[in-house]
Amino acid sequence: MPSPLYKKPFRxxxxxxxxxxxxxxxxxxxxxxxxxxxxxxxxxxxxxxxxGCEIWDLDFELIISESMWEEKLRQSLLSSIKQHEQRIYDVQLDVRIKEVNKFYPLRNVSEIKKRVEIVVSGKMQQTGENYTFSTSLYLSPLSA
Known part of the structure; x- marks a missing residue:
């Protein structure tokens, strides 16, 4: 009988x-x-x-080429996931940077943020079922 997988945070x-x-x-x-x-x-x-991964080192790096930045993060994440998460295989990873512009009319301020969208897909070792995970993170904000 496999050991139970507990939901985090623990209550x-x-x-x-x-x-x-x-x-x-x-x-x-x-x-x-x-x-x-x-x-x-x-x-x-x-x-x-x-x-871990390299996103925290890349967060404050000046992004000269978005495609190079995306590939650097993708390689870092792919390497870590393959090394540390053995419950999935055939791992594919997609990393995209998008600009998000939000305007606050009461303060007359516009914020431009970079959002990184990460999609991980693969197959679960136990069952062979398809597995997909996605998340997005905001990088250092710029205000105008």
Whole structure:
């Protein structure tokens, strides 16, 4: 019998009330782990310095070529996911930068932000089912 996959964040008050922690399926567990890889900077994990991705180093880098920046992040994420997330295979990754312009009429201010859209797809080891995960992050904002 496989060990249960617990939903994060843990609700410890459930244990104190005599209940079990919430469980989740494999797909949701993989998604949470991929999010952890995306949100962790290389060197941040004391015992696995190669865990994470390069987005935090690239965030403040001047983007001269968006396609080069996208490819650099894509390669970093792909390498980390293949190395650390063994529950999926045939991993494909798509990274796109989009500009988002938001105008605030009361303050007469316009904000231009860069949004990175990340899509990970592959197949789950356990079942062979297709797996897809997508998220988007905003990079350092510019105001005008």
């Amino acid at each position: 410890l008050n459930q244990i104190f009330q005599g209940q079990d922690l919430e469980k989740q399926d494999v797909g949701a567990s993989i998604s949470q782990y991929i999010e952890l890889i995306i949100f962790t900077r290389y060197g941040e994990h004391r015992y696995k310095p190669d865990f």
